[in-house]
Amino acid sequence: MGILVAVRPSFFHKFGTASVAIPCSLSLLLLVQTILRLPNFFEPYWYGDEGIYLTIGTALNRGARLYTDIVDHKTPLIYIFAQVGSQLAFRVLLFFWLMAATMLFFFLAKKLLKKNWAVILASSVFMVFTTLPWFEGNIPNGELFVIGFVLAGLWLISQTPFFENAVLIQTSQAKLWSIGNSLRLFFGGSLLGLAILTKIPAIFDLAAVVSLAYFSILNTVINWPIKLTAWWQSLRVTVLQGVIIGLGVALPILLSILYFVAQGSGSDYLQFGLLYNFQYSGSWQLDVTNPMLVFFFTLPGKIAFLVATFGLLTIFAKLLPNQAKFTIGWFALAFIASLLSNRPYSHYFMQAIPPLAVLLAMTAENVWPIAKLPQKKLGQVITLLFSGGLVSFFIATLFIMHVGLYPTWSYYRNFYAYSTGKMPRAEYFESFNYLMAENYHLAAIIKADAPDKIFIWGTNPMLYALSATRPVGRFTVAFHIEDLGVQAETIQKVREALPLYIVVMRDQNSSLPGLSALLSSKYLPFETTQHMIVWKKLSKYRYN
Secondary structure (H helix, E strand, C coil): CEEEECCCCHHHHHHCCCCCEEEHHHHHHHHHHHHHHHHHHHCCCCCHHHHHHHHHHHHHHCCCCECCCEECCCCCHHHHHHHHCCHHHHHHHHHHHHHHHHHHHHHHHHHHCCCHHHHHHHHHHHHHHCCCHHHCCCCCCHHHHHHHHHHHHHHHHCCCHHHHHHHCCCCCHHHCCCHHHHHHHHHHHHHHHHHHCCCHHHHHHHHHHHHHHHHHHHHHHHCCCCCHHHHHHHHHHHHHHHHHHHHHHHHHHHHHHHHHHHCCCHHHHHHHHHHHHHHHHCCCCCCCCCHHHHHHCCHHHHHHHHHHHHHHHHHCCCCCCHHHHHHHHHHHHHHHHHCCCCCCCHHHHHHHHHHHHHHHHHHHHCCHHHHCCCHHHHHHHHHHHHHHHHHHHHHHHHHHCCCCCCCCHHHHHHHHHHHCCCCCHHHHHHCCCCCHHHHHHHHHHHHHHCCCEEEEECCCHHHHHHHCCEECCCECCHHHHHHHCCHHHHHHHHHHHCCCEEEEECCCCCCCCCHHHHHHHHEEEEEECCCEEEEEECHHHCCC
16 A cells, blocks of 8 residues: 655656555655654764765865875765765755665565565664664765665666566566666666775675576576576576676776876875775774684685575575575675674674665564474575574674674663753763864864864864864874874975964874974964864964
8 A cells, every 4th residue: 555656757667667656664664764863963073984074075175186185095975975065964965865775675675575564574674773873874974875876776676687587586588688677787787886986895785786697597507407598598698687787887987987087086096995995904803712703704704604605595595585595695795795894883784784674574584484394384494594593693793893883762862852952052962972062162263264274183073074174184084194104294284284273182192293393383272172282373374
């Protein structure tokens, strides 16, 4: 039953898709999602990564070249999104993005689950985990934008025989080469390419789509004997469809390379946007001593996990439903993507939430047959063992890595107190980050002088974003300067620019060589707070 009817765009009309009614359950889910997201729009500028995104967005809006004039280590789209200009606009963008993602997930789940209640369960799990603060669902991190691109790409691909042959039913060869199918595959691939341009680990979601080709071929082998010509035709068509998807993936990535090369930033894009991710992913050591766990968290261990998972899926291919094979494979790949850096950051695990939500519902769907084990139910039992085992392993990994989930009850309790006037604004802001009172006070002072650039030695990118300034030099935080060994370059830029304000964070353990001498000769302490010292340029150097 539907209460809203989506308008069918002419573009998709040419693809031959039908209008889609939004069911009551989905409408209710979107309403709950809207209510749960209301506090997001009242948060202060408190989150470090969001501060970096918005700072880089400010720099790009003022003509800076990404990766050359201003640097972070992610692929470019998250910074393009941050050009919306303010935290509120960024949060509004995320709100509409995830509303669309929830709808896409709902309709994709209908293809992967048998029962309507299971679809509603999976969609509810997806909505909750991408909305509540547990895994930073309230923050516009790259993973949430990746989810939107991946679901949109998968939804388009799910409308084609490429998906149907692997997951749903065998489709007649006559349907395979329509223009509509080819366009869906191509643009679905392009959306996956955009996901990679948002965050590199989206390559693993692309691998899940590639696995569709494997499962399609596997289904053909399972149904042997068939005529050799029919098998060859099926293989050829599957590979060619995969090529179309690959061309779609390559298009936005190639265009991004051409764009940065044209800007004179090609080598910087390669260094910081792409290759630096390998250095970043290998620089964290986990506090584990068990030999099996130590091996699992290495790259060979993760590859072995994926090989074992797909090996078991192949062994039990005839017993497992097609939907289960794809979902289990997708989850295994997304799970490993979230572990690439071995860092215990909760938002990294957001990438695994879509297949995890389907897997949880699939587990619930298959609980009931476990009491009876006739041959016809064996596939359901194996599905239950697969899905339940992987979900349990996911939860165990969170504990092993000591992943810190953000508090949720206090998040909404504090918002209620603030919105009803029972908690002062300053106290509410401080509940997010201890720097808020100082940052808002200093940002007002800095904005009154309206400098284009300031310099902060330490980690406080929120102050850049809040004061609508950009950093002197290419880097927004001290740990990037130290990791890359560019202290000399940075102090030279500071000497040349002589920004009106220099902020030194008290919790910054290391010093920037040459900074103390510059401050003592050309600056005076302007304001000292509990967590920072603000220096202001002497008036005689004001207009150098």
